[in-house]
Amino acid sequence: MRTYGAVDFMEIVLHPIEVEVLKALKNKDSVNLEDLVSFTTLSIDQIRRGVEWLKEKRLIETGEESKVLVQLGSAGMECVVKGLPERRLQNLLTKKGVYSLERLKKELEMDEKEFSAALGLAIKKGLVRVVKNKGSVQLEANPSKELITESLIKRLFSQKQVEVINLTPPEKEALNELKTRPNYLLFKEVKRTKIKASSKALTLLEEYLKKSYVDKLTPELITTEKWKTVVFRPYDIESPVPSIYPGKKHPVQDFIDRVREIFLSFGFEEIEGPIILPSFWNFDALFIPQDHPARDMQDTFYLKGLFDKEIKNKAPINLIQSIHENGGNTKSLGWNYKWSLDEAEKMVLRTHTTPITVQYLYKAKPTSAKVFSVDKVFRNENLDNRHLFEFYQYEGIVTGRNVTLRHLIGVLSSFYKELGFEKVKFWPTFFPYTEPSLEAVAYVERLGKWIELCGMGVFRPEVTLPAGVKNPVLAWGGGLERLIMLAYNVEEIRFLYKNSLSWLRGVSYARPKY
Amino acid sequence: MPVLNIRYDRLNCFLKKWFSKDQILEFLPFIGLDIEDFDDEEVKVEYSPNRPDFGSPAGIAKAINYLYFDIPPQRLFDFPISNIEVFVDKSVEKVRPCIFVMYAELQFSEYILKELISFQEDLHNGIGRKRTKFAIGLHDASKITPPIYYTTENRYFKFTPLNCVEPMTIEDVLKKTEQGIHYSHILCSKELFPIIKDSKQQVLSFPPIINGNLTTLTEKTKSLFVDVTSTEPKAAQDALALLATTLIDYGASVYKVRVISSNKSFMSPILTPLKMELNVENVKRILGIKITQEQTINLLKKVNMHSVKKGKKLEVEVPRYRIDVIHQVDLIEEVGYGYGYNNIRPLSLKLPQLGKPLKIKRFYDDVRLCLIGLGFTEVMNFYLSNKELQQPFSSSLVEVEAPKTQGYNVLRASIIPQLLEVSSSNIHETYPQKFFELGRTFELNSHRSITEIIKAASLISSSETNFTEIKSTTLSVLNYLGIKDCKITTMSNEYFIDGRCASIEVKDENIGILGEISPFYITKFSLRNPVTALEINLTKIFKHV
Structure with missing residues (x-):
């Protein structure tokens, strides 16, 4: 205000x-x-x-003034056509001469109460007089002119409604009389604003x-x-104006770009890969055994009737089979089960971004590299406030002759610092394709707890050797949405993809504080 | 991932020193457990499925004890032999050939009973892959009269299954009990069924379906007979080793049991550790820390692993229950874990290289910038969409199997239906509404291979919008992207008004669609304003620029 x-x-x-x-x-x-x-x-x-x-x-000064208006009610409107009951009584008597009370009542179609009220008023106003004839009571009409009550009804009818204060004193008296009769009049009070400069x-x-x-x-x-001779009216520059909205990026896209910028500024190369791919790349090449629960249809989206029958010509499946079954040439014991090509051919929606990285390793066979990707992954989940069936992951690797876990911890500490997380630490965890496997967590002041940032580790030899990569490969990957939720203070994950225009139009891209 | 509720007082029963709730909560993540939830009595943790030994408070306490106290490794090799014998009938060979057993003495309690049953269930569901790899039977040994026979019976054979009072035929067990219905698919034969019974013909178990009622464990149980059966030995031996170790952690005395079949005889459980070589140079190479052989030996003690020098290398004894250790790198991780990851100082990377974004992303950014300049707000939808909504855009949609979330059953071929949904959910927001999306769409080719196509689509909803506005927008975007010679020709699509729908063509190739949305679809999405939309195929355009 x-x-x-x-x-x-x-x-x-x-x-x-x-x-x-x-x-x-x-x-x-x-x-x-x-x-x-x-x-x-x-x-x-x-x-x-x-x-x-x-x-x-x-x-200006303003004041309130109230006025009372009056108009005819339903019974009043009836009288406009039929006349007042006392007038009807007099009219009947004038037409018929002398009449008994019983017959009057019958012809006027009034009940006992109405008739006695009409009779009382007719006598009081001198419209009729009582005549005693041979011991019986009879009525006779007096000649008379229009009553004030009648002229008031006419006025109310023609003017629809009248302000009470504008009535003459006799009209006001008549008003008081009509007020006592049910449904003759309707009153209403109107408040009005009076203004004075x-x-x-x-x-x-x-x-x-x-x-x-x-x-x-x-x-x-x-x-x-x-324009040189006129004076421009100064505007009231404080008065409110209509809202308009800029076109802008979606907050999720904005955050993706922020993550990309950090990796690019660290000298990383961006890579990408298909969303739909054979299980071989999503699971087998990552040393995830074929009976692993993550490969269940309950967790992974398989595509109806789609198989990659070419995979056996495009990838070293014999090598992967032996590694799964007994470790092959990797000095590993393997998972000790019978590997099946059919399983590897099934097409899936990738469940993580790691197949992008692994396909890159098979293709480039780098001795030294820093690459990353940010892209969508899928899990067969029920959509609710805590789960999405598709979401974004960011992922990266570093490989080189002398890279170690210390470098991995170094890269990720710097990355999260750039994103705004000051307090980061690392806990042991497990993934089938990295060893050692760690989890980066950050302390979030606002929530008062440690939250998971990403999984990380060194790719197992069972993953890198068949790709033809001899040096250690440091790898990490994490879900993006939980960071975005923190940055924009969003509590329900699915809200991020609700596309609520009021949120999209109103959200500000200020640097987040966690 | 398996989860476990652990009472702090139960954990303290097994810890070397009494720890407060806060201390326990602080330790748990350092042995690799994720805290899901906690209150004043218990904590709910998620543990990795490759560490089934974390499935009991005793197992978790053991890991904490080894990590924080100087304890010599367990080195379990041998046990006394019980006088129980198990005879295996030849008929099980084609039905369920493998059986491994043990005998143990342990005074049960309410908690021990609950914890061991939960441990058994986690084994069944985890490394047992819902009993397909093995089935475990735990029995009160005092109810059994040895020797024990592992044999087969036909479907009319009767016994009283767990939690039942009357004997039932095998046929009825399979059809009428919950376990029978749930697990009968694992059985190899429909004629012969594996049965474990004692010398008095009392049934211990009908693996992998259900135990007999006779040997039900109670809080008063003092001795335990365990059977693990399977079709293939490895997983069953792992399970028995894990059970034996856990029982020992609970303070049980474990005894070997002899299994005798027509052609062989052996004893179980076998807890002989796996001997594995570890080169300390590799530890340094992976972890990046300076460490000697002696220090490595000491760090391995923190994970209950005994090791000795053997030339330049170490020979490490991997306890039988650590089924996750299958390569030297797994031992390197153990050393890192003993060292403490938070004691590893970060090192900055010296791999000079220029940051290199994908060229195509730069192109997408150009499209975004142009549409934002034209006043469109970006929205983001799922790639999964609804078949009915997508069909007018493609006759060969990519369908997913068994989606859990109703209504999301195909990968989208077009973004336009989803933009209409967005407008529909924002009906009360101010108009004009202008938004766009840039993202992947999917098409199935004639050879049943899939093409992933990036498209940009935008939508205008306002009382004023019309074909002219959306055509102007389209040409403006194409011009911005450097496409000068494109043709706008008439086409028809269910979503658009006939005669107000156009195909965008560059060098005789269709690269997009635009027009006024038909009132049928406007009302289908509960909208009240006119709507226009455009969609362009960026993957194709990228080839022309």
Whole structure:
């Protein structure tokens, strides 16, 4: 809320709408807000807005006025056609002459209560008189003119509704009488805002009108050089404006790019590979035994009816078979089971980014290299607040004649420092294709706990030797989303891919603090 | 990954020194256990499936004890021989040939009973691959009258299975008990069934399905008979070794049992360690630390491994229960673990090389930059999509088997249906809505091989949008990418209004689609505004630029 209390009123700038409102208020005692419509060319919405602004600037005083309106109710409307009950009684008597009470009641179709009320009123107002004839009571009509109650009903009918305060004193009396009859009248109270301009406002208005401001700078003003002689209306630069949204990158993509930038700045080469590939590359080449639970259809997406029948011509399957079964030429004992080519041919959606790296090793057979990739992987999961069936992993390797676990710890410490994690440590863990296997964890102040960053280790000889790589290969890989959740303070993982426009439009890419 | 709930007081029963809850929670990650959850009484840990010896509080305490206290390695070689004998009938050869057994004395308690049963189940599900590789039977030995016979019976043979009161036929056990229904697929024969019974013809077990009720373990059990049966010996021997070691860790006295068949006789369990060579030079080469042979010997003690110098190398005795050690590198890891990874000082890498991004990614960034400049906001959807939504874009979709999440059954051929979904879920946000996505799509070729294609798609939803706007956008993007001579020709697609849908062609090759989305699809996605969309094949365009 802006306040004008402390601001010198000479700095107050009038908006054209405010000017129009003040013009209408000028020389008037106080005006109803609704009535301003007829005094100006503004719409009711513009007037409301202008009045609101003026009120904020303390340039007008407003007060509330309430008025009571009256209109006919359902029984009242009926009387417009039929007449008041007492008048109907008199009319009947005038037509029929003298009549007994019982017959009157019957022909008027009134019940006992209605009839006695009508009778009482007719006598009281002198419309009829009581005649005693041979011991029995009879009625006779008196000639009479229109009652005030009747003229009031007519007025209410023709004017639809009338302000009570505008009624004449006898009409008010009639109103009181009709009020006692059920459903004859309807009352409603209406509150209205009365507005009065302050003297400050009128001074400002005077000044404004003297100056003859120009509102909009037009091409015409520029080309004709008229701009030199006019005064531009100063705007209220503090007033709110509509929101507009820039096109921008998705926060996940932005984070992917941040990770890529760090690896590139460390001198790494970026690599990529297919998402769909035979199990051979996703599992077998990584020394993951064929009966490993991760290869179950419960965990891995297999593709309906798709096999890579060419894999036996493209990859050293005999070598891999012997390594799985008995270690082959790697001095390993192997997994001690019967390896099957059929299993290796099954096409899968890659479950990790490591096959990208392994295919690179088979192809490039590097003696020294630093490569990385950031890409999508798939797991057959139920989508919920903690699980996605597809997500991003970042992955990298370093190989060279003299690289050791110390270098791996070094690279990852620097990487996470660049990402903003200061407190990082390393715990032992297990992966089928690295040995030693470690897990990098970081302390997150906001959560008060250690969170897992990535898995890492040195590729086993059972993985690197068949690829033709002799030097140690340091490798790591981790899920990206958990870091993104921390960076953007998102609690439910699937929210990242909900594409909520309000989030995408509103999210800021400030450097994250964990 | 197997999980285990461990009570702190149970762990303290086996630890050399009493540790507080906080100390325990601090140690666990250093022996390679992930803490899933904890409260004041117990901690839930996830342990690696290749370390089944972590499946009991005794096993975990053992690892902590060796790591933090100076304890000489266990070196389990030999045990006394029990007088129980097991006779194997020839008929099991074609049904379930392998059996390994042992006898042990241990005073059970409520906790021990629970922990051992859980340990057994983890073995079954882990290295036993849901009992397909072996089945374990634990029996109260006091109920058995030796000798024991491992033989076969037909389907009408009756016995009282675990937790039952009446005898049942094998046929009924397979059809009516939970275990029978669950595990009958493992059986090799439908005629002959393996049965273990004693000299009084009382049934101990019908492996791998269910035990007999007779030998059920209780809190009062004092002696234990264990059988492990399988079709192939290796995994069963591993399981028995793990059980024997764990029982010893619980303080049991383990006895060997003789198994006699028509052509051979042997004793089990065998806990002879595996002897493996370790070259300290390789330790240095992998871990990067300076270390002597003596230091290595001492570090190996921290993982219960005895080693001796043998020339320039070490000869390491790998305890029988460490089934994960299959290569010298596994021993190097043990040394690193004993050394403590957090004592390994990081070293900066000296491999000079220029950072080299993929060229194609630079190209994608150009496309992104252009669309963002045109006011589009990037969205990201899954590559898995719905068959029904994708079909109008391709007749050869790539389908996945048995997806757990309903409705995501194919890999997308087009991004457009997903952009409509995005608009549909943002119906209450302000308009105009303009967004785009850049990502992979998939197509199955005639030879049943798969092409992964990168596409960029964008969508505009507003009361004003029309064909002109989306065509202008398309041409603007193509121009930005340096494609000057493209043709916009008419085509039809279910998602678009007929006559307002166009194919984008470069050198007579279709590289994209654009147009006004048909009101049928607008309403199908519960939208109320006109929608226009475009999609271009970046993989193809990349060839032209």
